[in-house]
Amino acid sequence: MKLYQMLLLLLLGQQSFYAQNKPNIVLLFADDAGYIDFGFQGSKVMKTPNLDKLANSGVTFTQGYVSDPTCGPSRAGLMTGKYQARFGYEEINVPGFMSSHSALKGDEMGLPLDQQTIGNYLQKQGYKTAAYGKWHLGNADRFHPLNRGFDEFYGFRGGARSYFAYKNPKGDHKMETNFGKYEEPDHYATDVFAEKAADFIERNKDNPFFVYLSFNAVHTPMEATEEDLKQFPHLTGKKKTLAAMTLALDRACGTVLNKLKELGIDKNTIVVFSNDNGGPSDKNASTNKPLSGTKSNHLEGGIRVPFLMSWPEKIKKKSRYNYPIITLDLLPTFYAAAGGNIEDLKDINGVNILPFVAKEKEGRPHDILFWKKETRAVVREGDYKLIRFPDRPAELYNVPNDISERYNLANQYPEKVKSMYKKLFDWEMTLERPLWLLKRKYEQYDVDRMNQYREGWIPAKD
Amino acid sequence: MKLYQMLLLLLLGQQSFYAQNKPNIVLLFADDAGYIDFGFQGSKVMKTPNLDKLANSGVTFTQGYVSDPTCGPSRAGLMTGKYQARFGYEEINVPGFMSSHSALKGDEMGLPLDQQTIGNYLQKQGYKTAAYGKWHLGNADRFHPLNRGFDEFYGFRGGARSYFAYKNPKGDHKMETNFGKYEEPDHYATDVFAEKAADFIERNKDNPFFVYLSFNAVHTPMEATEEDLKQFPHLTGKKKTLAAMTLALDRACGTVLNKLKELGIDKNTIVVFSNDNGGPSDKNASTNKPLSGTKSNHLEGGIRVPFLMSWPEKIKKKSRYNYPIITLDLLPTFYAAAGGNIEDLKDINGVNILPFVAKEKEGRPHDILFWKKETRAVVREGDYKLIRFPDRPAELYNVPNDISERYNLANQYPEKVKSMYKKLFDWEMTLERPLWLLKRKYEQYDVDRMNQYREGWIPAKD
Numbered sequence: 071m072k073l074y075q076m077l078l079l080l081l082l083g084q085q086s087f088y089a090q091n092k093p094n095i096v097l098l099f100a101d102d103a104g105y106i107d108f109g110f111q112g113s114k115v116m117k118t119p120n121l122d123k124l125a126n127s128g129v130t131f132t133q134g135y136v137s138d139p140t141c142g143p144s145r146a147g148l149m150t151g152k153y154q155a156r157f158g159y160e161e162i163n164v165p166g167f168m169s170s171h172s173a174l175k176g177d178e179m180g181l182p183l184d185q186q187t188i189g190n191y192l193q194k195q196g197y198k199t200a201a202y203g204k205w206h207l208g209n210a211d212r213f214h215p216l217n218r219g220f221d222e223f224y225g226f227r228g229g230a231r232s233y234f235a236y237k238n239p240k241g242d243h244k245m246e247t248n249f250g251k252y253e254e255p256d257h258y259a260t261d262v263f264a265e266k267a268a269d270f271i272e273r274n275k276d277n278p279f280f281v282y283l284s285f286n287a288v289h290t291p292m293e294a295t296e297e298d299l300k301q302f303p304h305l306t307g308k309k310k311t312l313a314a315m316t317l318a319l320d321r322a323c324g325t326v327l328n329k330l331k332e333l334g335i336d337k338n339t340i341v342v343f344s345n346d347n348g349g350p351s352d353k354n355a356s357t358n359k360p361l362s363g364t365k366s367n368h369l370e371g372g373i374r375v376p377f378l379m380s381w382p383e384k385i386k387k388k389s390r391y392n393y394p395i396i397t398l399d400l401l402p403t404f405y406a407a408a409g410g411n412i413e414d415l416k417d418i419n420g421v422n423i424l425p426f427v428a429k430e431k432e433g434r435p436h437d438i439l440f441w442k443k444e445t446r447a448v449v450r451e452g453d454y455k456l457i458r459f460p461d462r463p464a465e466l467y468n469v470p471n472d473i474s475e476r477y478n479l480a481n482q483y484p485e486k487v488k489s490m491y492k493k494l495f496d497w498e499m500t501l502e503r504p505l506w507l508l509k510r511k512y513e514q515y516d517v518d519r520m521n522q523y524r525e526g527w528i529p530a531k532d
Numbered sequence: 533m534k535l536y537q538m539l540l541l542l543l544l545g546q547q548s549f550y551a552q553n554k555p556n557i558v559l560l561f562a563d564d565a566g567y568i569d570f571g572f573q574g575s576k577v578m579k580t581p582n583l584d585k586l587a588n589s590g591v592t593f594t595q596g597y598v599s600d601p602t603c604g605p606s607r608a609g610l611m612t613g614k615y616q617a618r619f620g621y622e623e624i625n626v627p628g629f630m631s632s633h634s635a636l637k638g639d640e641m642g643l644p645l646d647q648q649t650i651g652n653y654l655q656k657q658g659y660k661t662a663a664y665g666k667w668h669l670g671n672a673d674r675f676h677p678l679n680r681g682f683d684e685f686y687g688f689r690g691g692a693r694s695y696f697a698y699k700n701p702k703g704d705h706k707m708e709t710n711f712g713k714y715e716e717p718d719h720y721a722t723d724v725f726a727e728k729a730a731d732f733i734e735r736n737k738d739n740p741f742f743v744y745l746s747f748n749a750v751h752t753p754m755e756a757t758e759e760d761l762k763q764f765p766h767l768t769g770k771k772k773t774l775a776a777m778t779l780a781l782d783r784a785c786g787t788v789l790n791k792l793k794e795l796g797i798d799k800n801t802i803v804v805f806s807n808d809n810g811g812p813s814d815k816n817a818s819t820n821k822p823l824s825g826t827k828s829n830h831l832e833g834g835i836r837v838p839f840l841m842s843w844p845e846k847i848k849k850k851s852r853y854n855y856p857i858i859t860l861d862l863l864p865t866f867y868a869a870a871g872g873n874i875e876d877l878k879d880i881n882g883v884n885i886l887p888f889v890a891k892e893k894e895g896r897p898h899d900i901l902f903w904k905k906e907t908r909a910v911v912r913e914g915d916y917k918l919i920r921f922p923d924r925p926a927e928l929y930n931v932p933n934d935i936s937e938r939y940n941l942a943n944q945y946p947e948k949v950k951s952m953y954k955k956l957f958d959w960e961m962t963l964e965r966p967l968w969l970l971k972r973k974y975e976q977y978d979v980d981r982m983n984q985y986r987e988g989w990i991p992a993k994d
Contacts, residue, residue, distance in 0.1 A: 158633045169965040171620045173635035445907040445920075458907075461957030463926060463942075463949060480925075481943075487925060495923030499976045503631040507965040514961045 092195070092278035093381060094271075094339040095404050096330070097188075098323050099148075099282065101141065101204060101289040102365060103376065104349030104356030107316060111376050113357075115309070116316045117301065120324030121343055126388050127380045128341070129427050133394040133469070134377025135450075136347055138162075138441065139366050141229055141289075142179075142206050144346045144397065149187040149207065149218075151401030151418035153497075155442055157182050158505035162366075163206070164229055165242075172507040177242075179506050180208015181218065188401045189219020191415075192280045195408040200270045201225065202263040203284040209242045216249050220282070223248050224266045230286055233259045233293040233315075258295050260287045260315070264322030268329040275333045278408065283326060287319040288312055290353050308355035340381040340407060344397060348372040351523055362475045362527070366512075367520035368441055368448045368457055369475055381407075384428065391427050392470075393434045394450060399423045440497045444513065449494040454483075456490040461517055464491065476528050554657070554740035555843060556733075556801040557866050558792070559650075560785050561610075561744065563603065563666060563751040564827060565838065566811030566818030569778060573838050575819075577771070578778045579763065582786030583805055588850050589842045590803070591889050595856040595931070596839025597912075598809055600624075600903065601828050603691055603751075604641075604668050606808045606859065611649040611669065611680075613863030613880035615959075617904055619644050620967035624828075625668070626691055627704075634969040639704075641968045642670015643680065650863045651681020653877075654742045657870040662732045663687065664725040665746040671704045678711045682744070685710050686728045692748055695721045695755040695777075720757050722749045722777070726784030730791040737795045740870065745788060749781040750774055752815050770817035802843040802869060806859060810834040813985055824937045824989070828974075829982035830903055830910045830919055831937055843869075846890065853889050854932075855896045856912060861885045902959045906975065911956040916945075918952040923979055926953065938990050 105111060109118040110125035137147030137154060140162040146154035154160070163179035181187070189199040200222035201215040206229040208214075215223040228242025235254035236243060244252045245259070255262040267283045294314030302313040323343065330336040349356025350365035363369025377395070379385060398420035406412050406422040425431040434452075441448040445460035455467045455475075466480040466487055480487050567573060571580040572587035599609030599616060602624040608616035616622070625641035643649070651661040662684035663677040668691040670676075677685040690704025697716035698705060706714045707721070717724040729745045756776030764775040785805065792798040811818025812827035825831025839857070841847060860882035868874050868884040887893040896914075903910040907922035917929045917937075928942040928949055942949050 171635055171965045171967045173633055173969075445922075458922075459953075460907075460920075460960065462953050463946075484925075491921075491924050495979070498922065499972060501972060503633045503969040503972055505633050507635075510961060510963060510965055517957070 092197070092409060093383070093407050094278055094330075094335060095192070095197070095280045095407070096267075096271075096326060096339060096341045097280075097282050097400065098326065098341065098343040099203075099284045100319060100343070100345040100376075101284075101286050102347065102350055102354055102356065103288050103316070103319075103345040104351065105358040105361050105371060105374060105376065107288075107312070107349065107356055108320075108376055110378070115305070116313055118316060118320040120320045120327055121378070124323070124327060124341060124343055124380055125378050127382060128385045128387065129379050129389045129391050131377035131379070131395050132390055132392050134344060134375055135373050135394060135396040135439065136344075136375055137396060137398055138443070139347045139363075139368060139372030140443075141204075141346050143443075145206055145284075146181050146185075148346075148397040148400060149181065149189075150185045151188070151398050151415065151420040152185070153398070153419050153440060153501070155501040155504070156419075157185055158502040160443060160501070160504040161506060161508045162229075163208070163506060165209075167508050167512060169507045169509045174506040177209035180210055180213030182505070183212060187219040188404060189215070189280065189282070191219070191401060191405045191410060192408055193219055193221070195278070195405070195410050197278045197280045197408060198222075198270075198274045199280045199282070200267065201282045201284060202267045202270075203259075204229065204286040204289075205284070211249075214249055222270055225263065225284065226286075230289045230291070231259075232291055233286075258318060260285055260318045260322045261325070264325035267326050271326065271329050271335075272333065275335055280404070281326070283322075285319055285322065287322075288315045288349075288354055288356065292354060294318065312355045337382045340379065340404065342380075342400060343376065343378040345375040348375065350519075352519060358523070360474050362524045363520050364523045365519075366516045368443075368446055369520060369524065370469065370473065371523060372520075373441060373448075379427070384424065389427070391423075393426070393436075394439060395423050395426075395435055396420065396439060399435065438493065440494065442498060442501070443516075446513075446516075447494055447498065449490045449497070451490055451493065454479075454486060454490065456480075456487060456494065458491070458494060459517075460513070466490075475524075478528070554659070554871060555845075555869050556740055556792075556797055557654070557659070557742045557869070558729075558733075558788060558801060558803045559742075559744050559862065560788065560803065560805040561665075561746045562781060562805070562807040562838075563746075563748050564809065564812055564816055564818065565750050565778070565781075565807040566813065567820040567823050567833060567836060567838065569750075569774070569811065569818055570782075570838055572840070577767070578775055580778060580782040582782045582789055583840070586785070586789060586803060586805055586842055587840050589844060590847045590849065591841050591851040591853050593839035593841070593857050594852055594854050596806060596837055597835050597856060597858040597901065598806075598837055599858060599860055600905070601809045601825075601830060601834030602905075603666075603808050605905075607668055607746075608643050608647075610808075610859040610862060611643065611651075612647045613650070613860050613877065613882040614647070615860070615881050615902065615963070617963040617966070618881075619647055620964040622905060622963070622966040623968060623970045624691075625670075625968060627671075629970050629974060631969045631971045636968040639671035642672055642675030644967070645674060649681040650866060651677070651742065651744070653681070653863060653867045653872060654870055655681055655683070657740070657867070657872050659740045659742045659870060660684075660732075660736045661742045661744070662729065663744040663746060664729045664732075665721075666691065666748040666751075667746070673711075676711060684732060687725065687746065688748075692751045692753070693721075694753055695748075720780060722747055722780045722784045723787070726787035729788050733788065733791050733797075734795065737797055742866070743788070745784075747781055747784065749784075750777045750811075750816055750818065754816060756780065774817045799844045802841065802866065804842075804862060805838065805840040807837040810837065812981075814981060820985070822936050824986045825982050826985045827981075828978045830905075830908055831982060831986065832931065832935065833985065834982075835903060835910075841889070846886065851889070853885075855888070855898075856901060857885050857888075857897055858882065858901060861897065900955065902956065904960060904963070905978075908975075908978075909956055909960065911952045911959070913952055913955065916941075916948060916952065918942075918949060918956065920953070920956060921979075922975070928952075936988070937986075938988055940990070
């Protein structure tokens with residue numbers, strides 16, 4: 071842009087050069103939601119009118135992945151744009167779940183301080199940044215959002231908490247405003263997070279901003295308001311509560327989306343909706359069908375998530391993008407949209423996906439993608455996915471042809487199995503050893519849960 | 533034994549009731565020796581007359597295993613009779629090799645204090661116990677042999693050192709008499725260790741004793757005396773040095789064996805000779821043929837070792853025992869021979885192998901055996917061995933039919949593969965997470981070294 075153009079813009083009453091050009095960015099991030107548990111994903115049970123409208127306003131990614139099937143590592147990948155195991159964030163960080171042999175435990179587990187977050191990158195581009203809701207990237211003060219690229223925060227440091235006020239809030243459950251000012255929510259937390267985000271948006275309407283609205287919905291505990299529960303008289307038990315929690319989640323997203331519209335800044339705002347990992351069906355009655363598997367395992371049900379992106383000025387309505395993308399891509403996508411130089415991101419594994427969505431770039435954003443937790447690991451190369459297990463031979467699937475991973479092709483394509491195994495190991499050798507270690511028993515739990523949510527699996531012919 | 537019998541023995545001049553009945557126990561333990569690098573194993577290059585004589589005096593185990601293909605974990609299994617990964621001793625403890633993410637590092641790595649050693653068990657049976665040579669089970673004082681079941685010690689705490697005196701000995705290289713009295717050897721260390729052991733034997737000839745003579749031979753550094761080198765004029769380079777070091781090792785074993793004879797206590801002394809893991813052929817020119825593989829990988833060349841046991845009063849001369857046994861068996865074998873109640877060892881994975889050697893018990897001492905380091909793991913069930921790799925599909929071998937592991941049977945017996953995979957995982961779930969972690973790059977090194985020493989491998993037909 072030339073000088074005279076800038077002057078012209080100022081004369082036309084724009085509050086700032088940046089305000090007009092840089093898109094705002096809102097990342098709506100759900101927790102433990104099932105793959106199919108949204109209207110726009112095909113659910114006949116859940117009611118999500120606001121998110122369905124968001125889906126219609128932009129692109130739906132049909133193969134949107136997270137970088138891990140559990141909360142903490144998935145968020146570490148999202149926040150850094152890197153395979154989180156590269157810096158040792160390989161296993162989920164839950165204070166009570168760790169082995170006594172773990173190097174780090176309790177509040178000492180967190181996103182290593184030498185890693186830069188989306189917040190850090192966008193702050194450098196002049197953005198005001200805020201995080202709401204669940205953090206789960208470290209309880210110690212040094213890991214606090216305000217120390218990791220966010221200007222404002224309202225939420226809790228841990229991985230889960232009640233949706234209502236605690237009488238005696240403790241530890242990483244405590245709801246916190248910015249740094250150290252603790253105040254429990256006065257109504258249902260999902261709504262409160264969205265209201266706080268809407269307030270931030272209103273205060274920052276004249277400058278570019280980034281909102282990371284990290285709902286704990288629909289993670290356990292299974293808690294909903296009486297009013298939301300009443301909307302599902304035909305349902306019972308956990309499924310009823312899940313539906314009510316999802317309705318609240320959708321309403322909260324609507325609070326933010328409506329605020330953008332009300333302020334007239336919706337057209338130049340990028341809104342992403344996604345979810346941190348597959349639904350843990352045994353815990354919260356979530357459904358990942360037609361995908362097999364759940365949270366904490368590497369079948370599609372663990373790592374493929376609902377994934378929407380809207381940017382009315384740039385992305386075509388009601389479009390679909392079918393090649394695999396991953397939450398690692400959000401950092402470079404946002405950074406590039408914010409005017410950042412993509413050359414700054416040489417050490418990042420994500421790619422800017424906007425040129426692919428806009429069909430300016432052909433082909434796949436990623437020829438190959440990887441996942442790992444201890445012996446369990448996955449490589450997705452093109453349409454094929456190899457899963458390395460600790461307790462059974464590796465399995466090979468053609469994912470687009472076999473979305474439920476029912477037809478193991480390992481014996482049919484032995485050379486492909488060997489070649490992908492090798493690539494998986496080569497990638498593994500680029501990772502650090504884990505910074506913390508879960509108790510061994512969770513590995514058994516994860517394998518058992520995978521088996522439980524794997525109907526109709528057809529073993530390879532020998 | 534009745535009172536009058538005891539009195540009779542005393543009248544006959546026996547120094548004590550125990551001295552006559554309880555066998556002495558001498559464990560001669562080599563370091564990093566090649567499977568074939570002994571006369572009794574078939575070497576045409578190495579000269580080991582004393583060990584060959586020992587082999588002829590008792591039983592040779594043709595499938596004798598260690599519990600890990602690296603020094604530290606193998607010794608932790610030997611000392612406790614347990615799969616060492618059960619208490620987190622899964623990876624080798626070498627201070628400079630550890631990941632910065634390792635929970636324990638440097639001198640803090642060691643055999644956990646809640647574990648009982650062979651020394652502890654034999655002390656309880658009234659034995660005088662002594663350790664000579666390489667310890668490698670922890671550098672910190674609390675891990676010192678004198679704190680782990682040994683009455684006397686001369687050696688060094690670490691994993692390797694020079695065979696000659698250092699001018700400025702440092703850290704875990706320092707040669708130590710008992711606790712904290714440091715004195716460098718005045719001649720070749722292999723000989724010094726044996727002389728110290730012989731002296732201990734002489735001083736304890738009238739009471740039951742246990743000697744753990746843990747040579748660092750033939751670990752690097754490759755150092756031999758001029759005189760020993762002269763015995764191999766036809767050899768050059770590392771092979772020449774290895775032959776000279778092996779000759780010294782054999783001579784040192786002879787020093788101890790001759791002392792037993794000289795004192796007239798050889799008939800009621802159990803002597804075991806073995807080695808901590810397969811030869812690292814790239815480092816010390818050792819040869820594991822006909823086995824494939826080396827130290828630090830799980831082919832037979834990494835985990836199967838020369839293994840002799842002699843007890844003239846009980847074990848038949850020149851016998852061979854062909855079912856798999858493992859160094860974990862030494863603790864219960866020694867303990868039972870010492871009069872200990874095997875019921876005390878319920879938590880041990882080894883078994884007393886003497887009844888098997890004596891043909892009092894039929895069948896296999898172990899229906900199943902396991903090994904593990906991270907993703908790499910092995911289950912040996914009956915004659916079959918399944919190897920789980922990080923970088924290629926699991927392989928299945930019939931070990932007695934295919935000693936070199938050339939014919940991968942995985943595709944031929946898919947049901948066996950599945951069943952063994954499951955058993956391997958079930959066993960893995962009984963282990964603790966590792967107490968310390970190597971740098972990632974060593975995994976690559978181990979895999980590369982395995983590939984390098986794997987000639988003539990024939991992949992499974994697809």
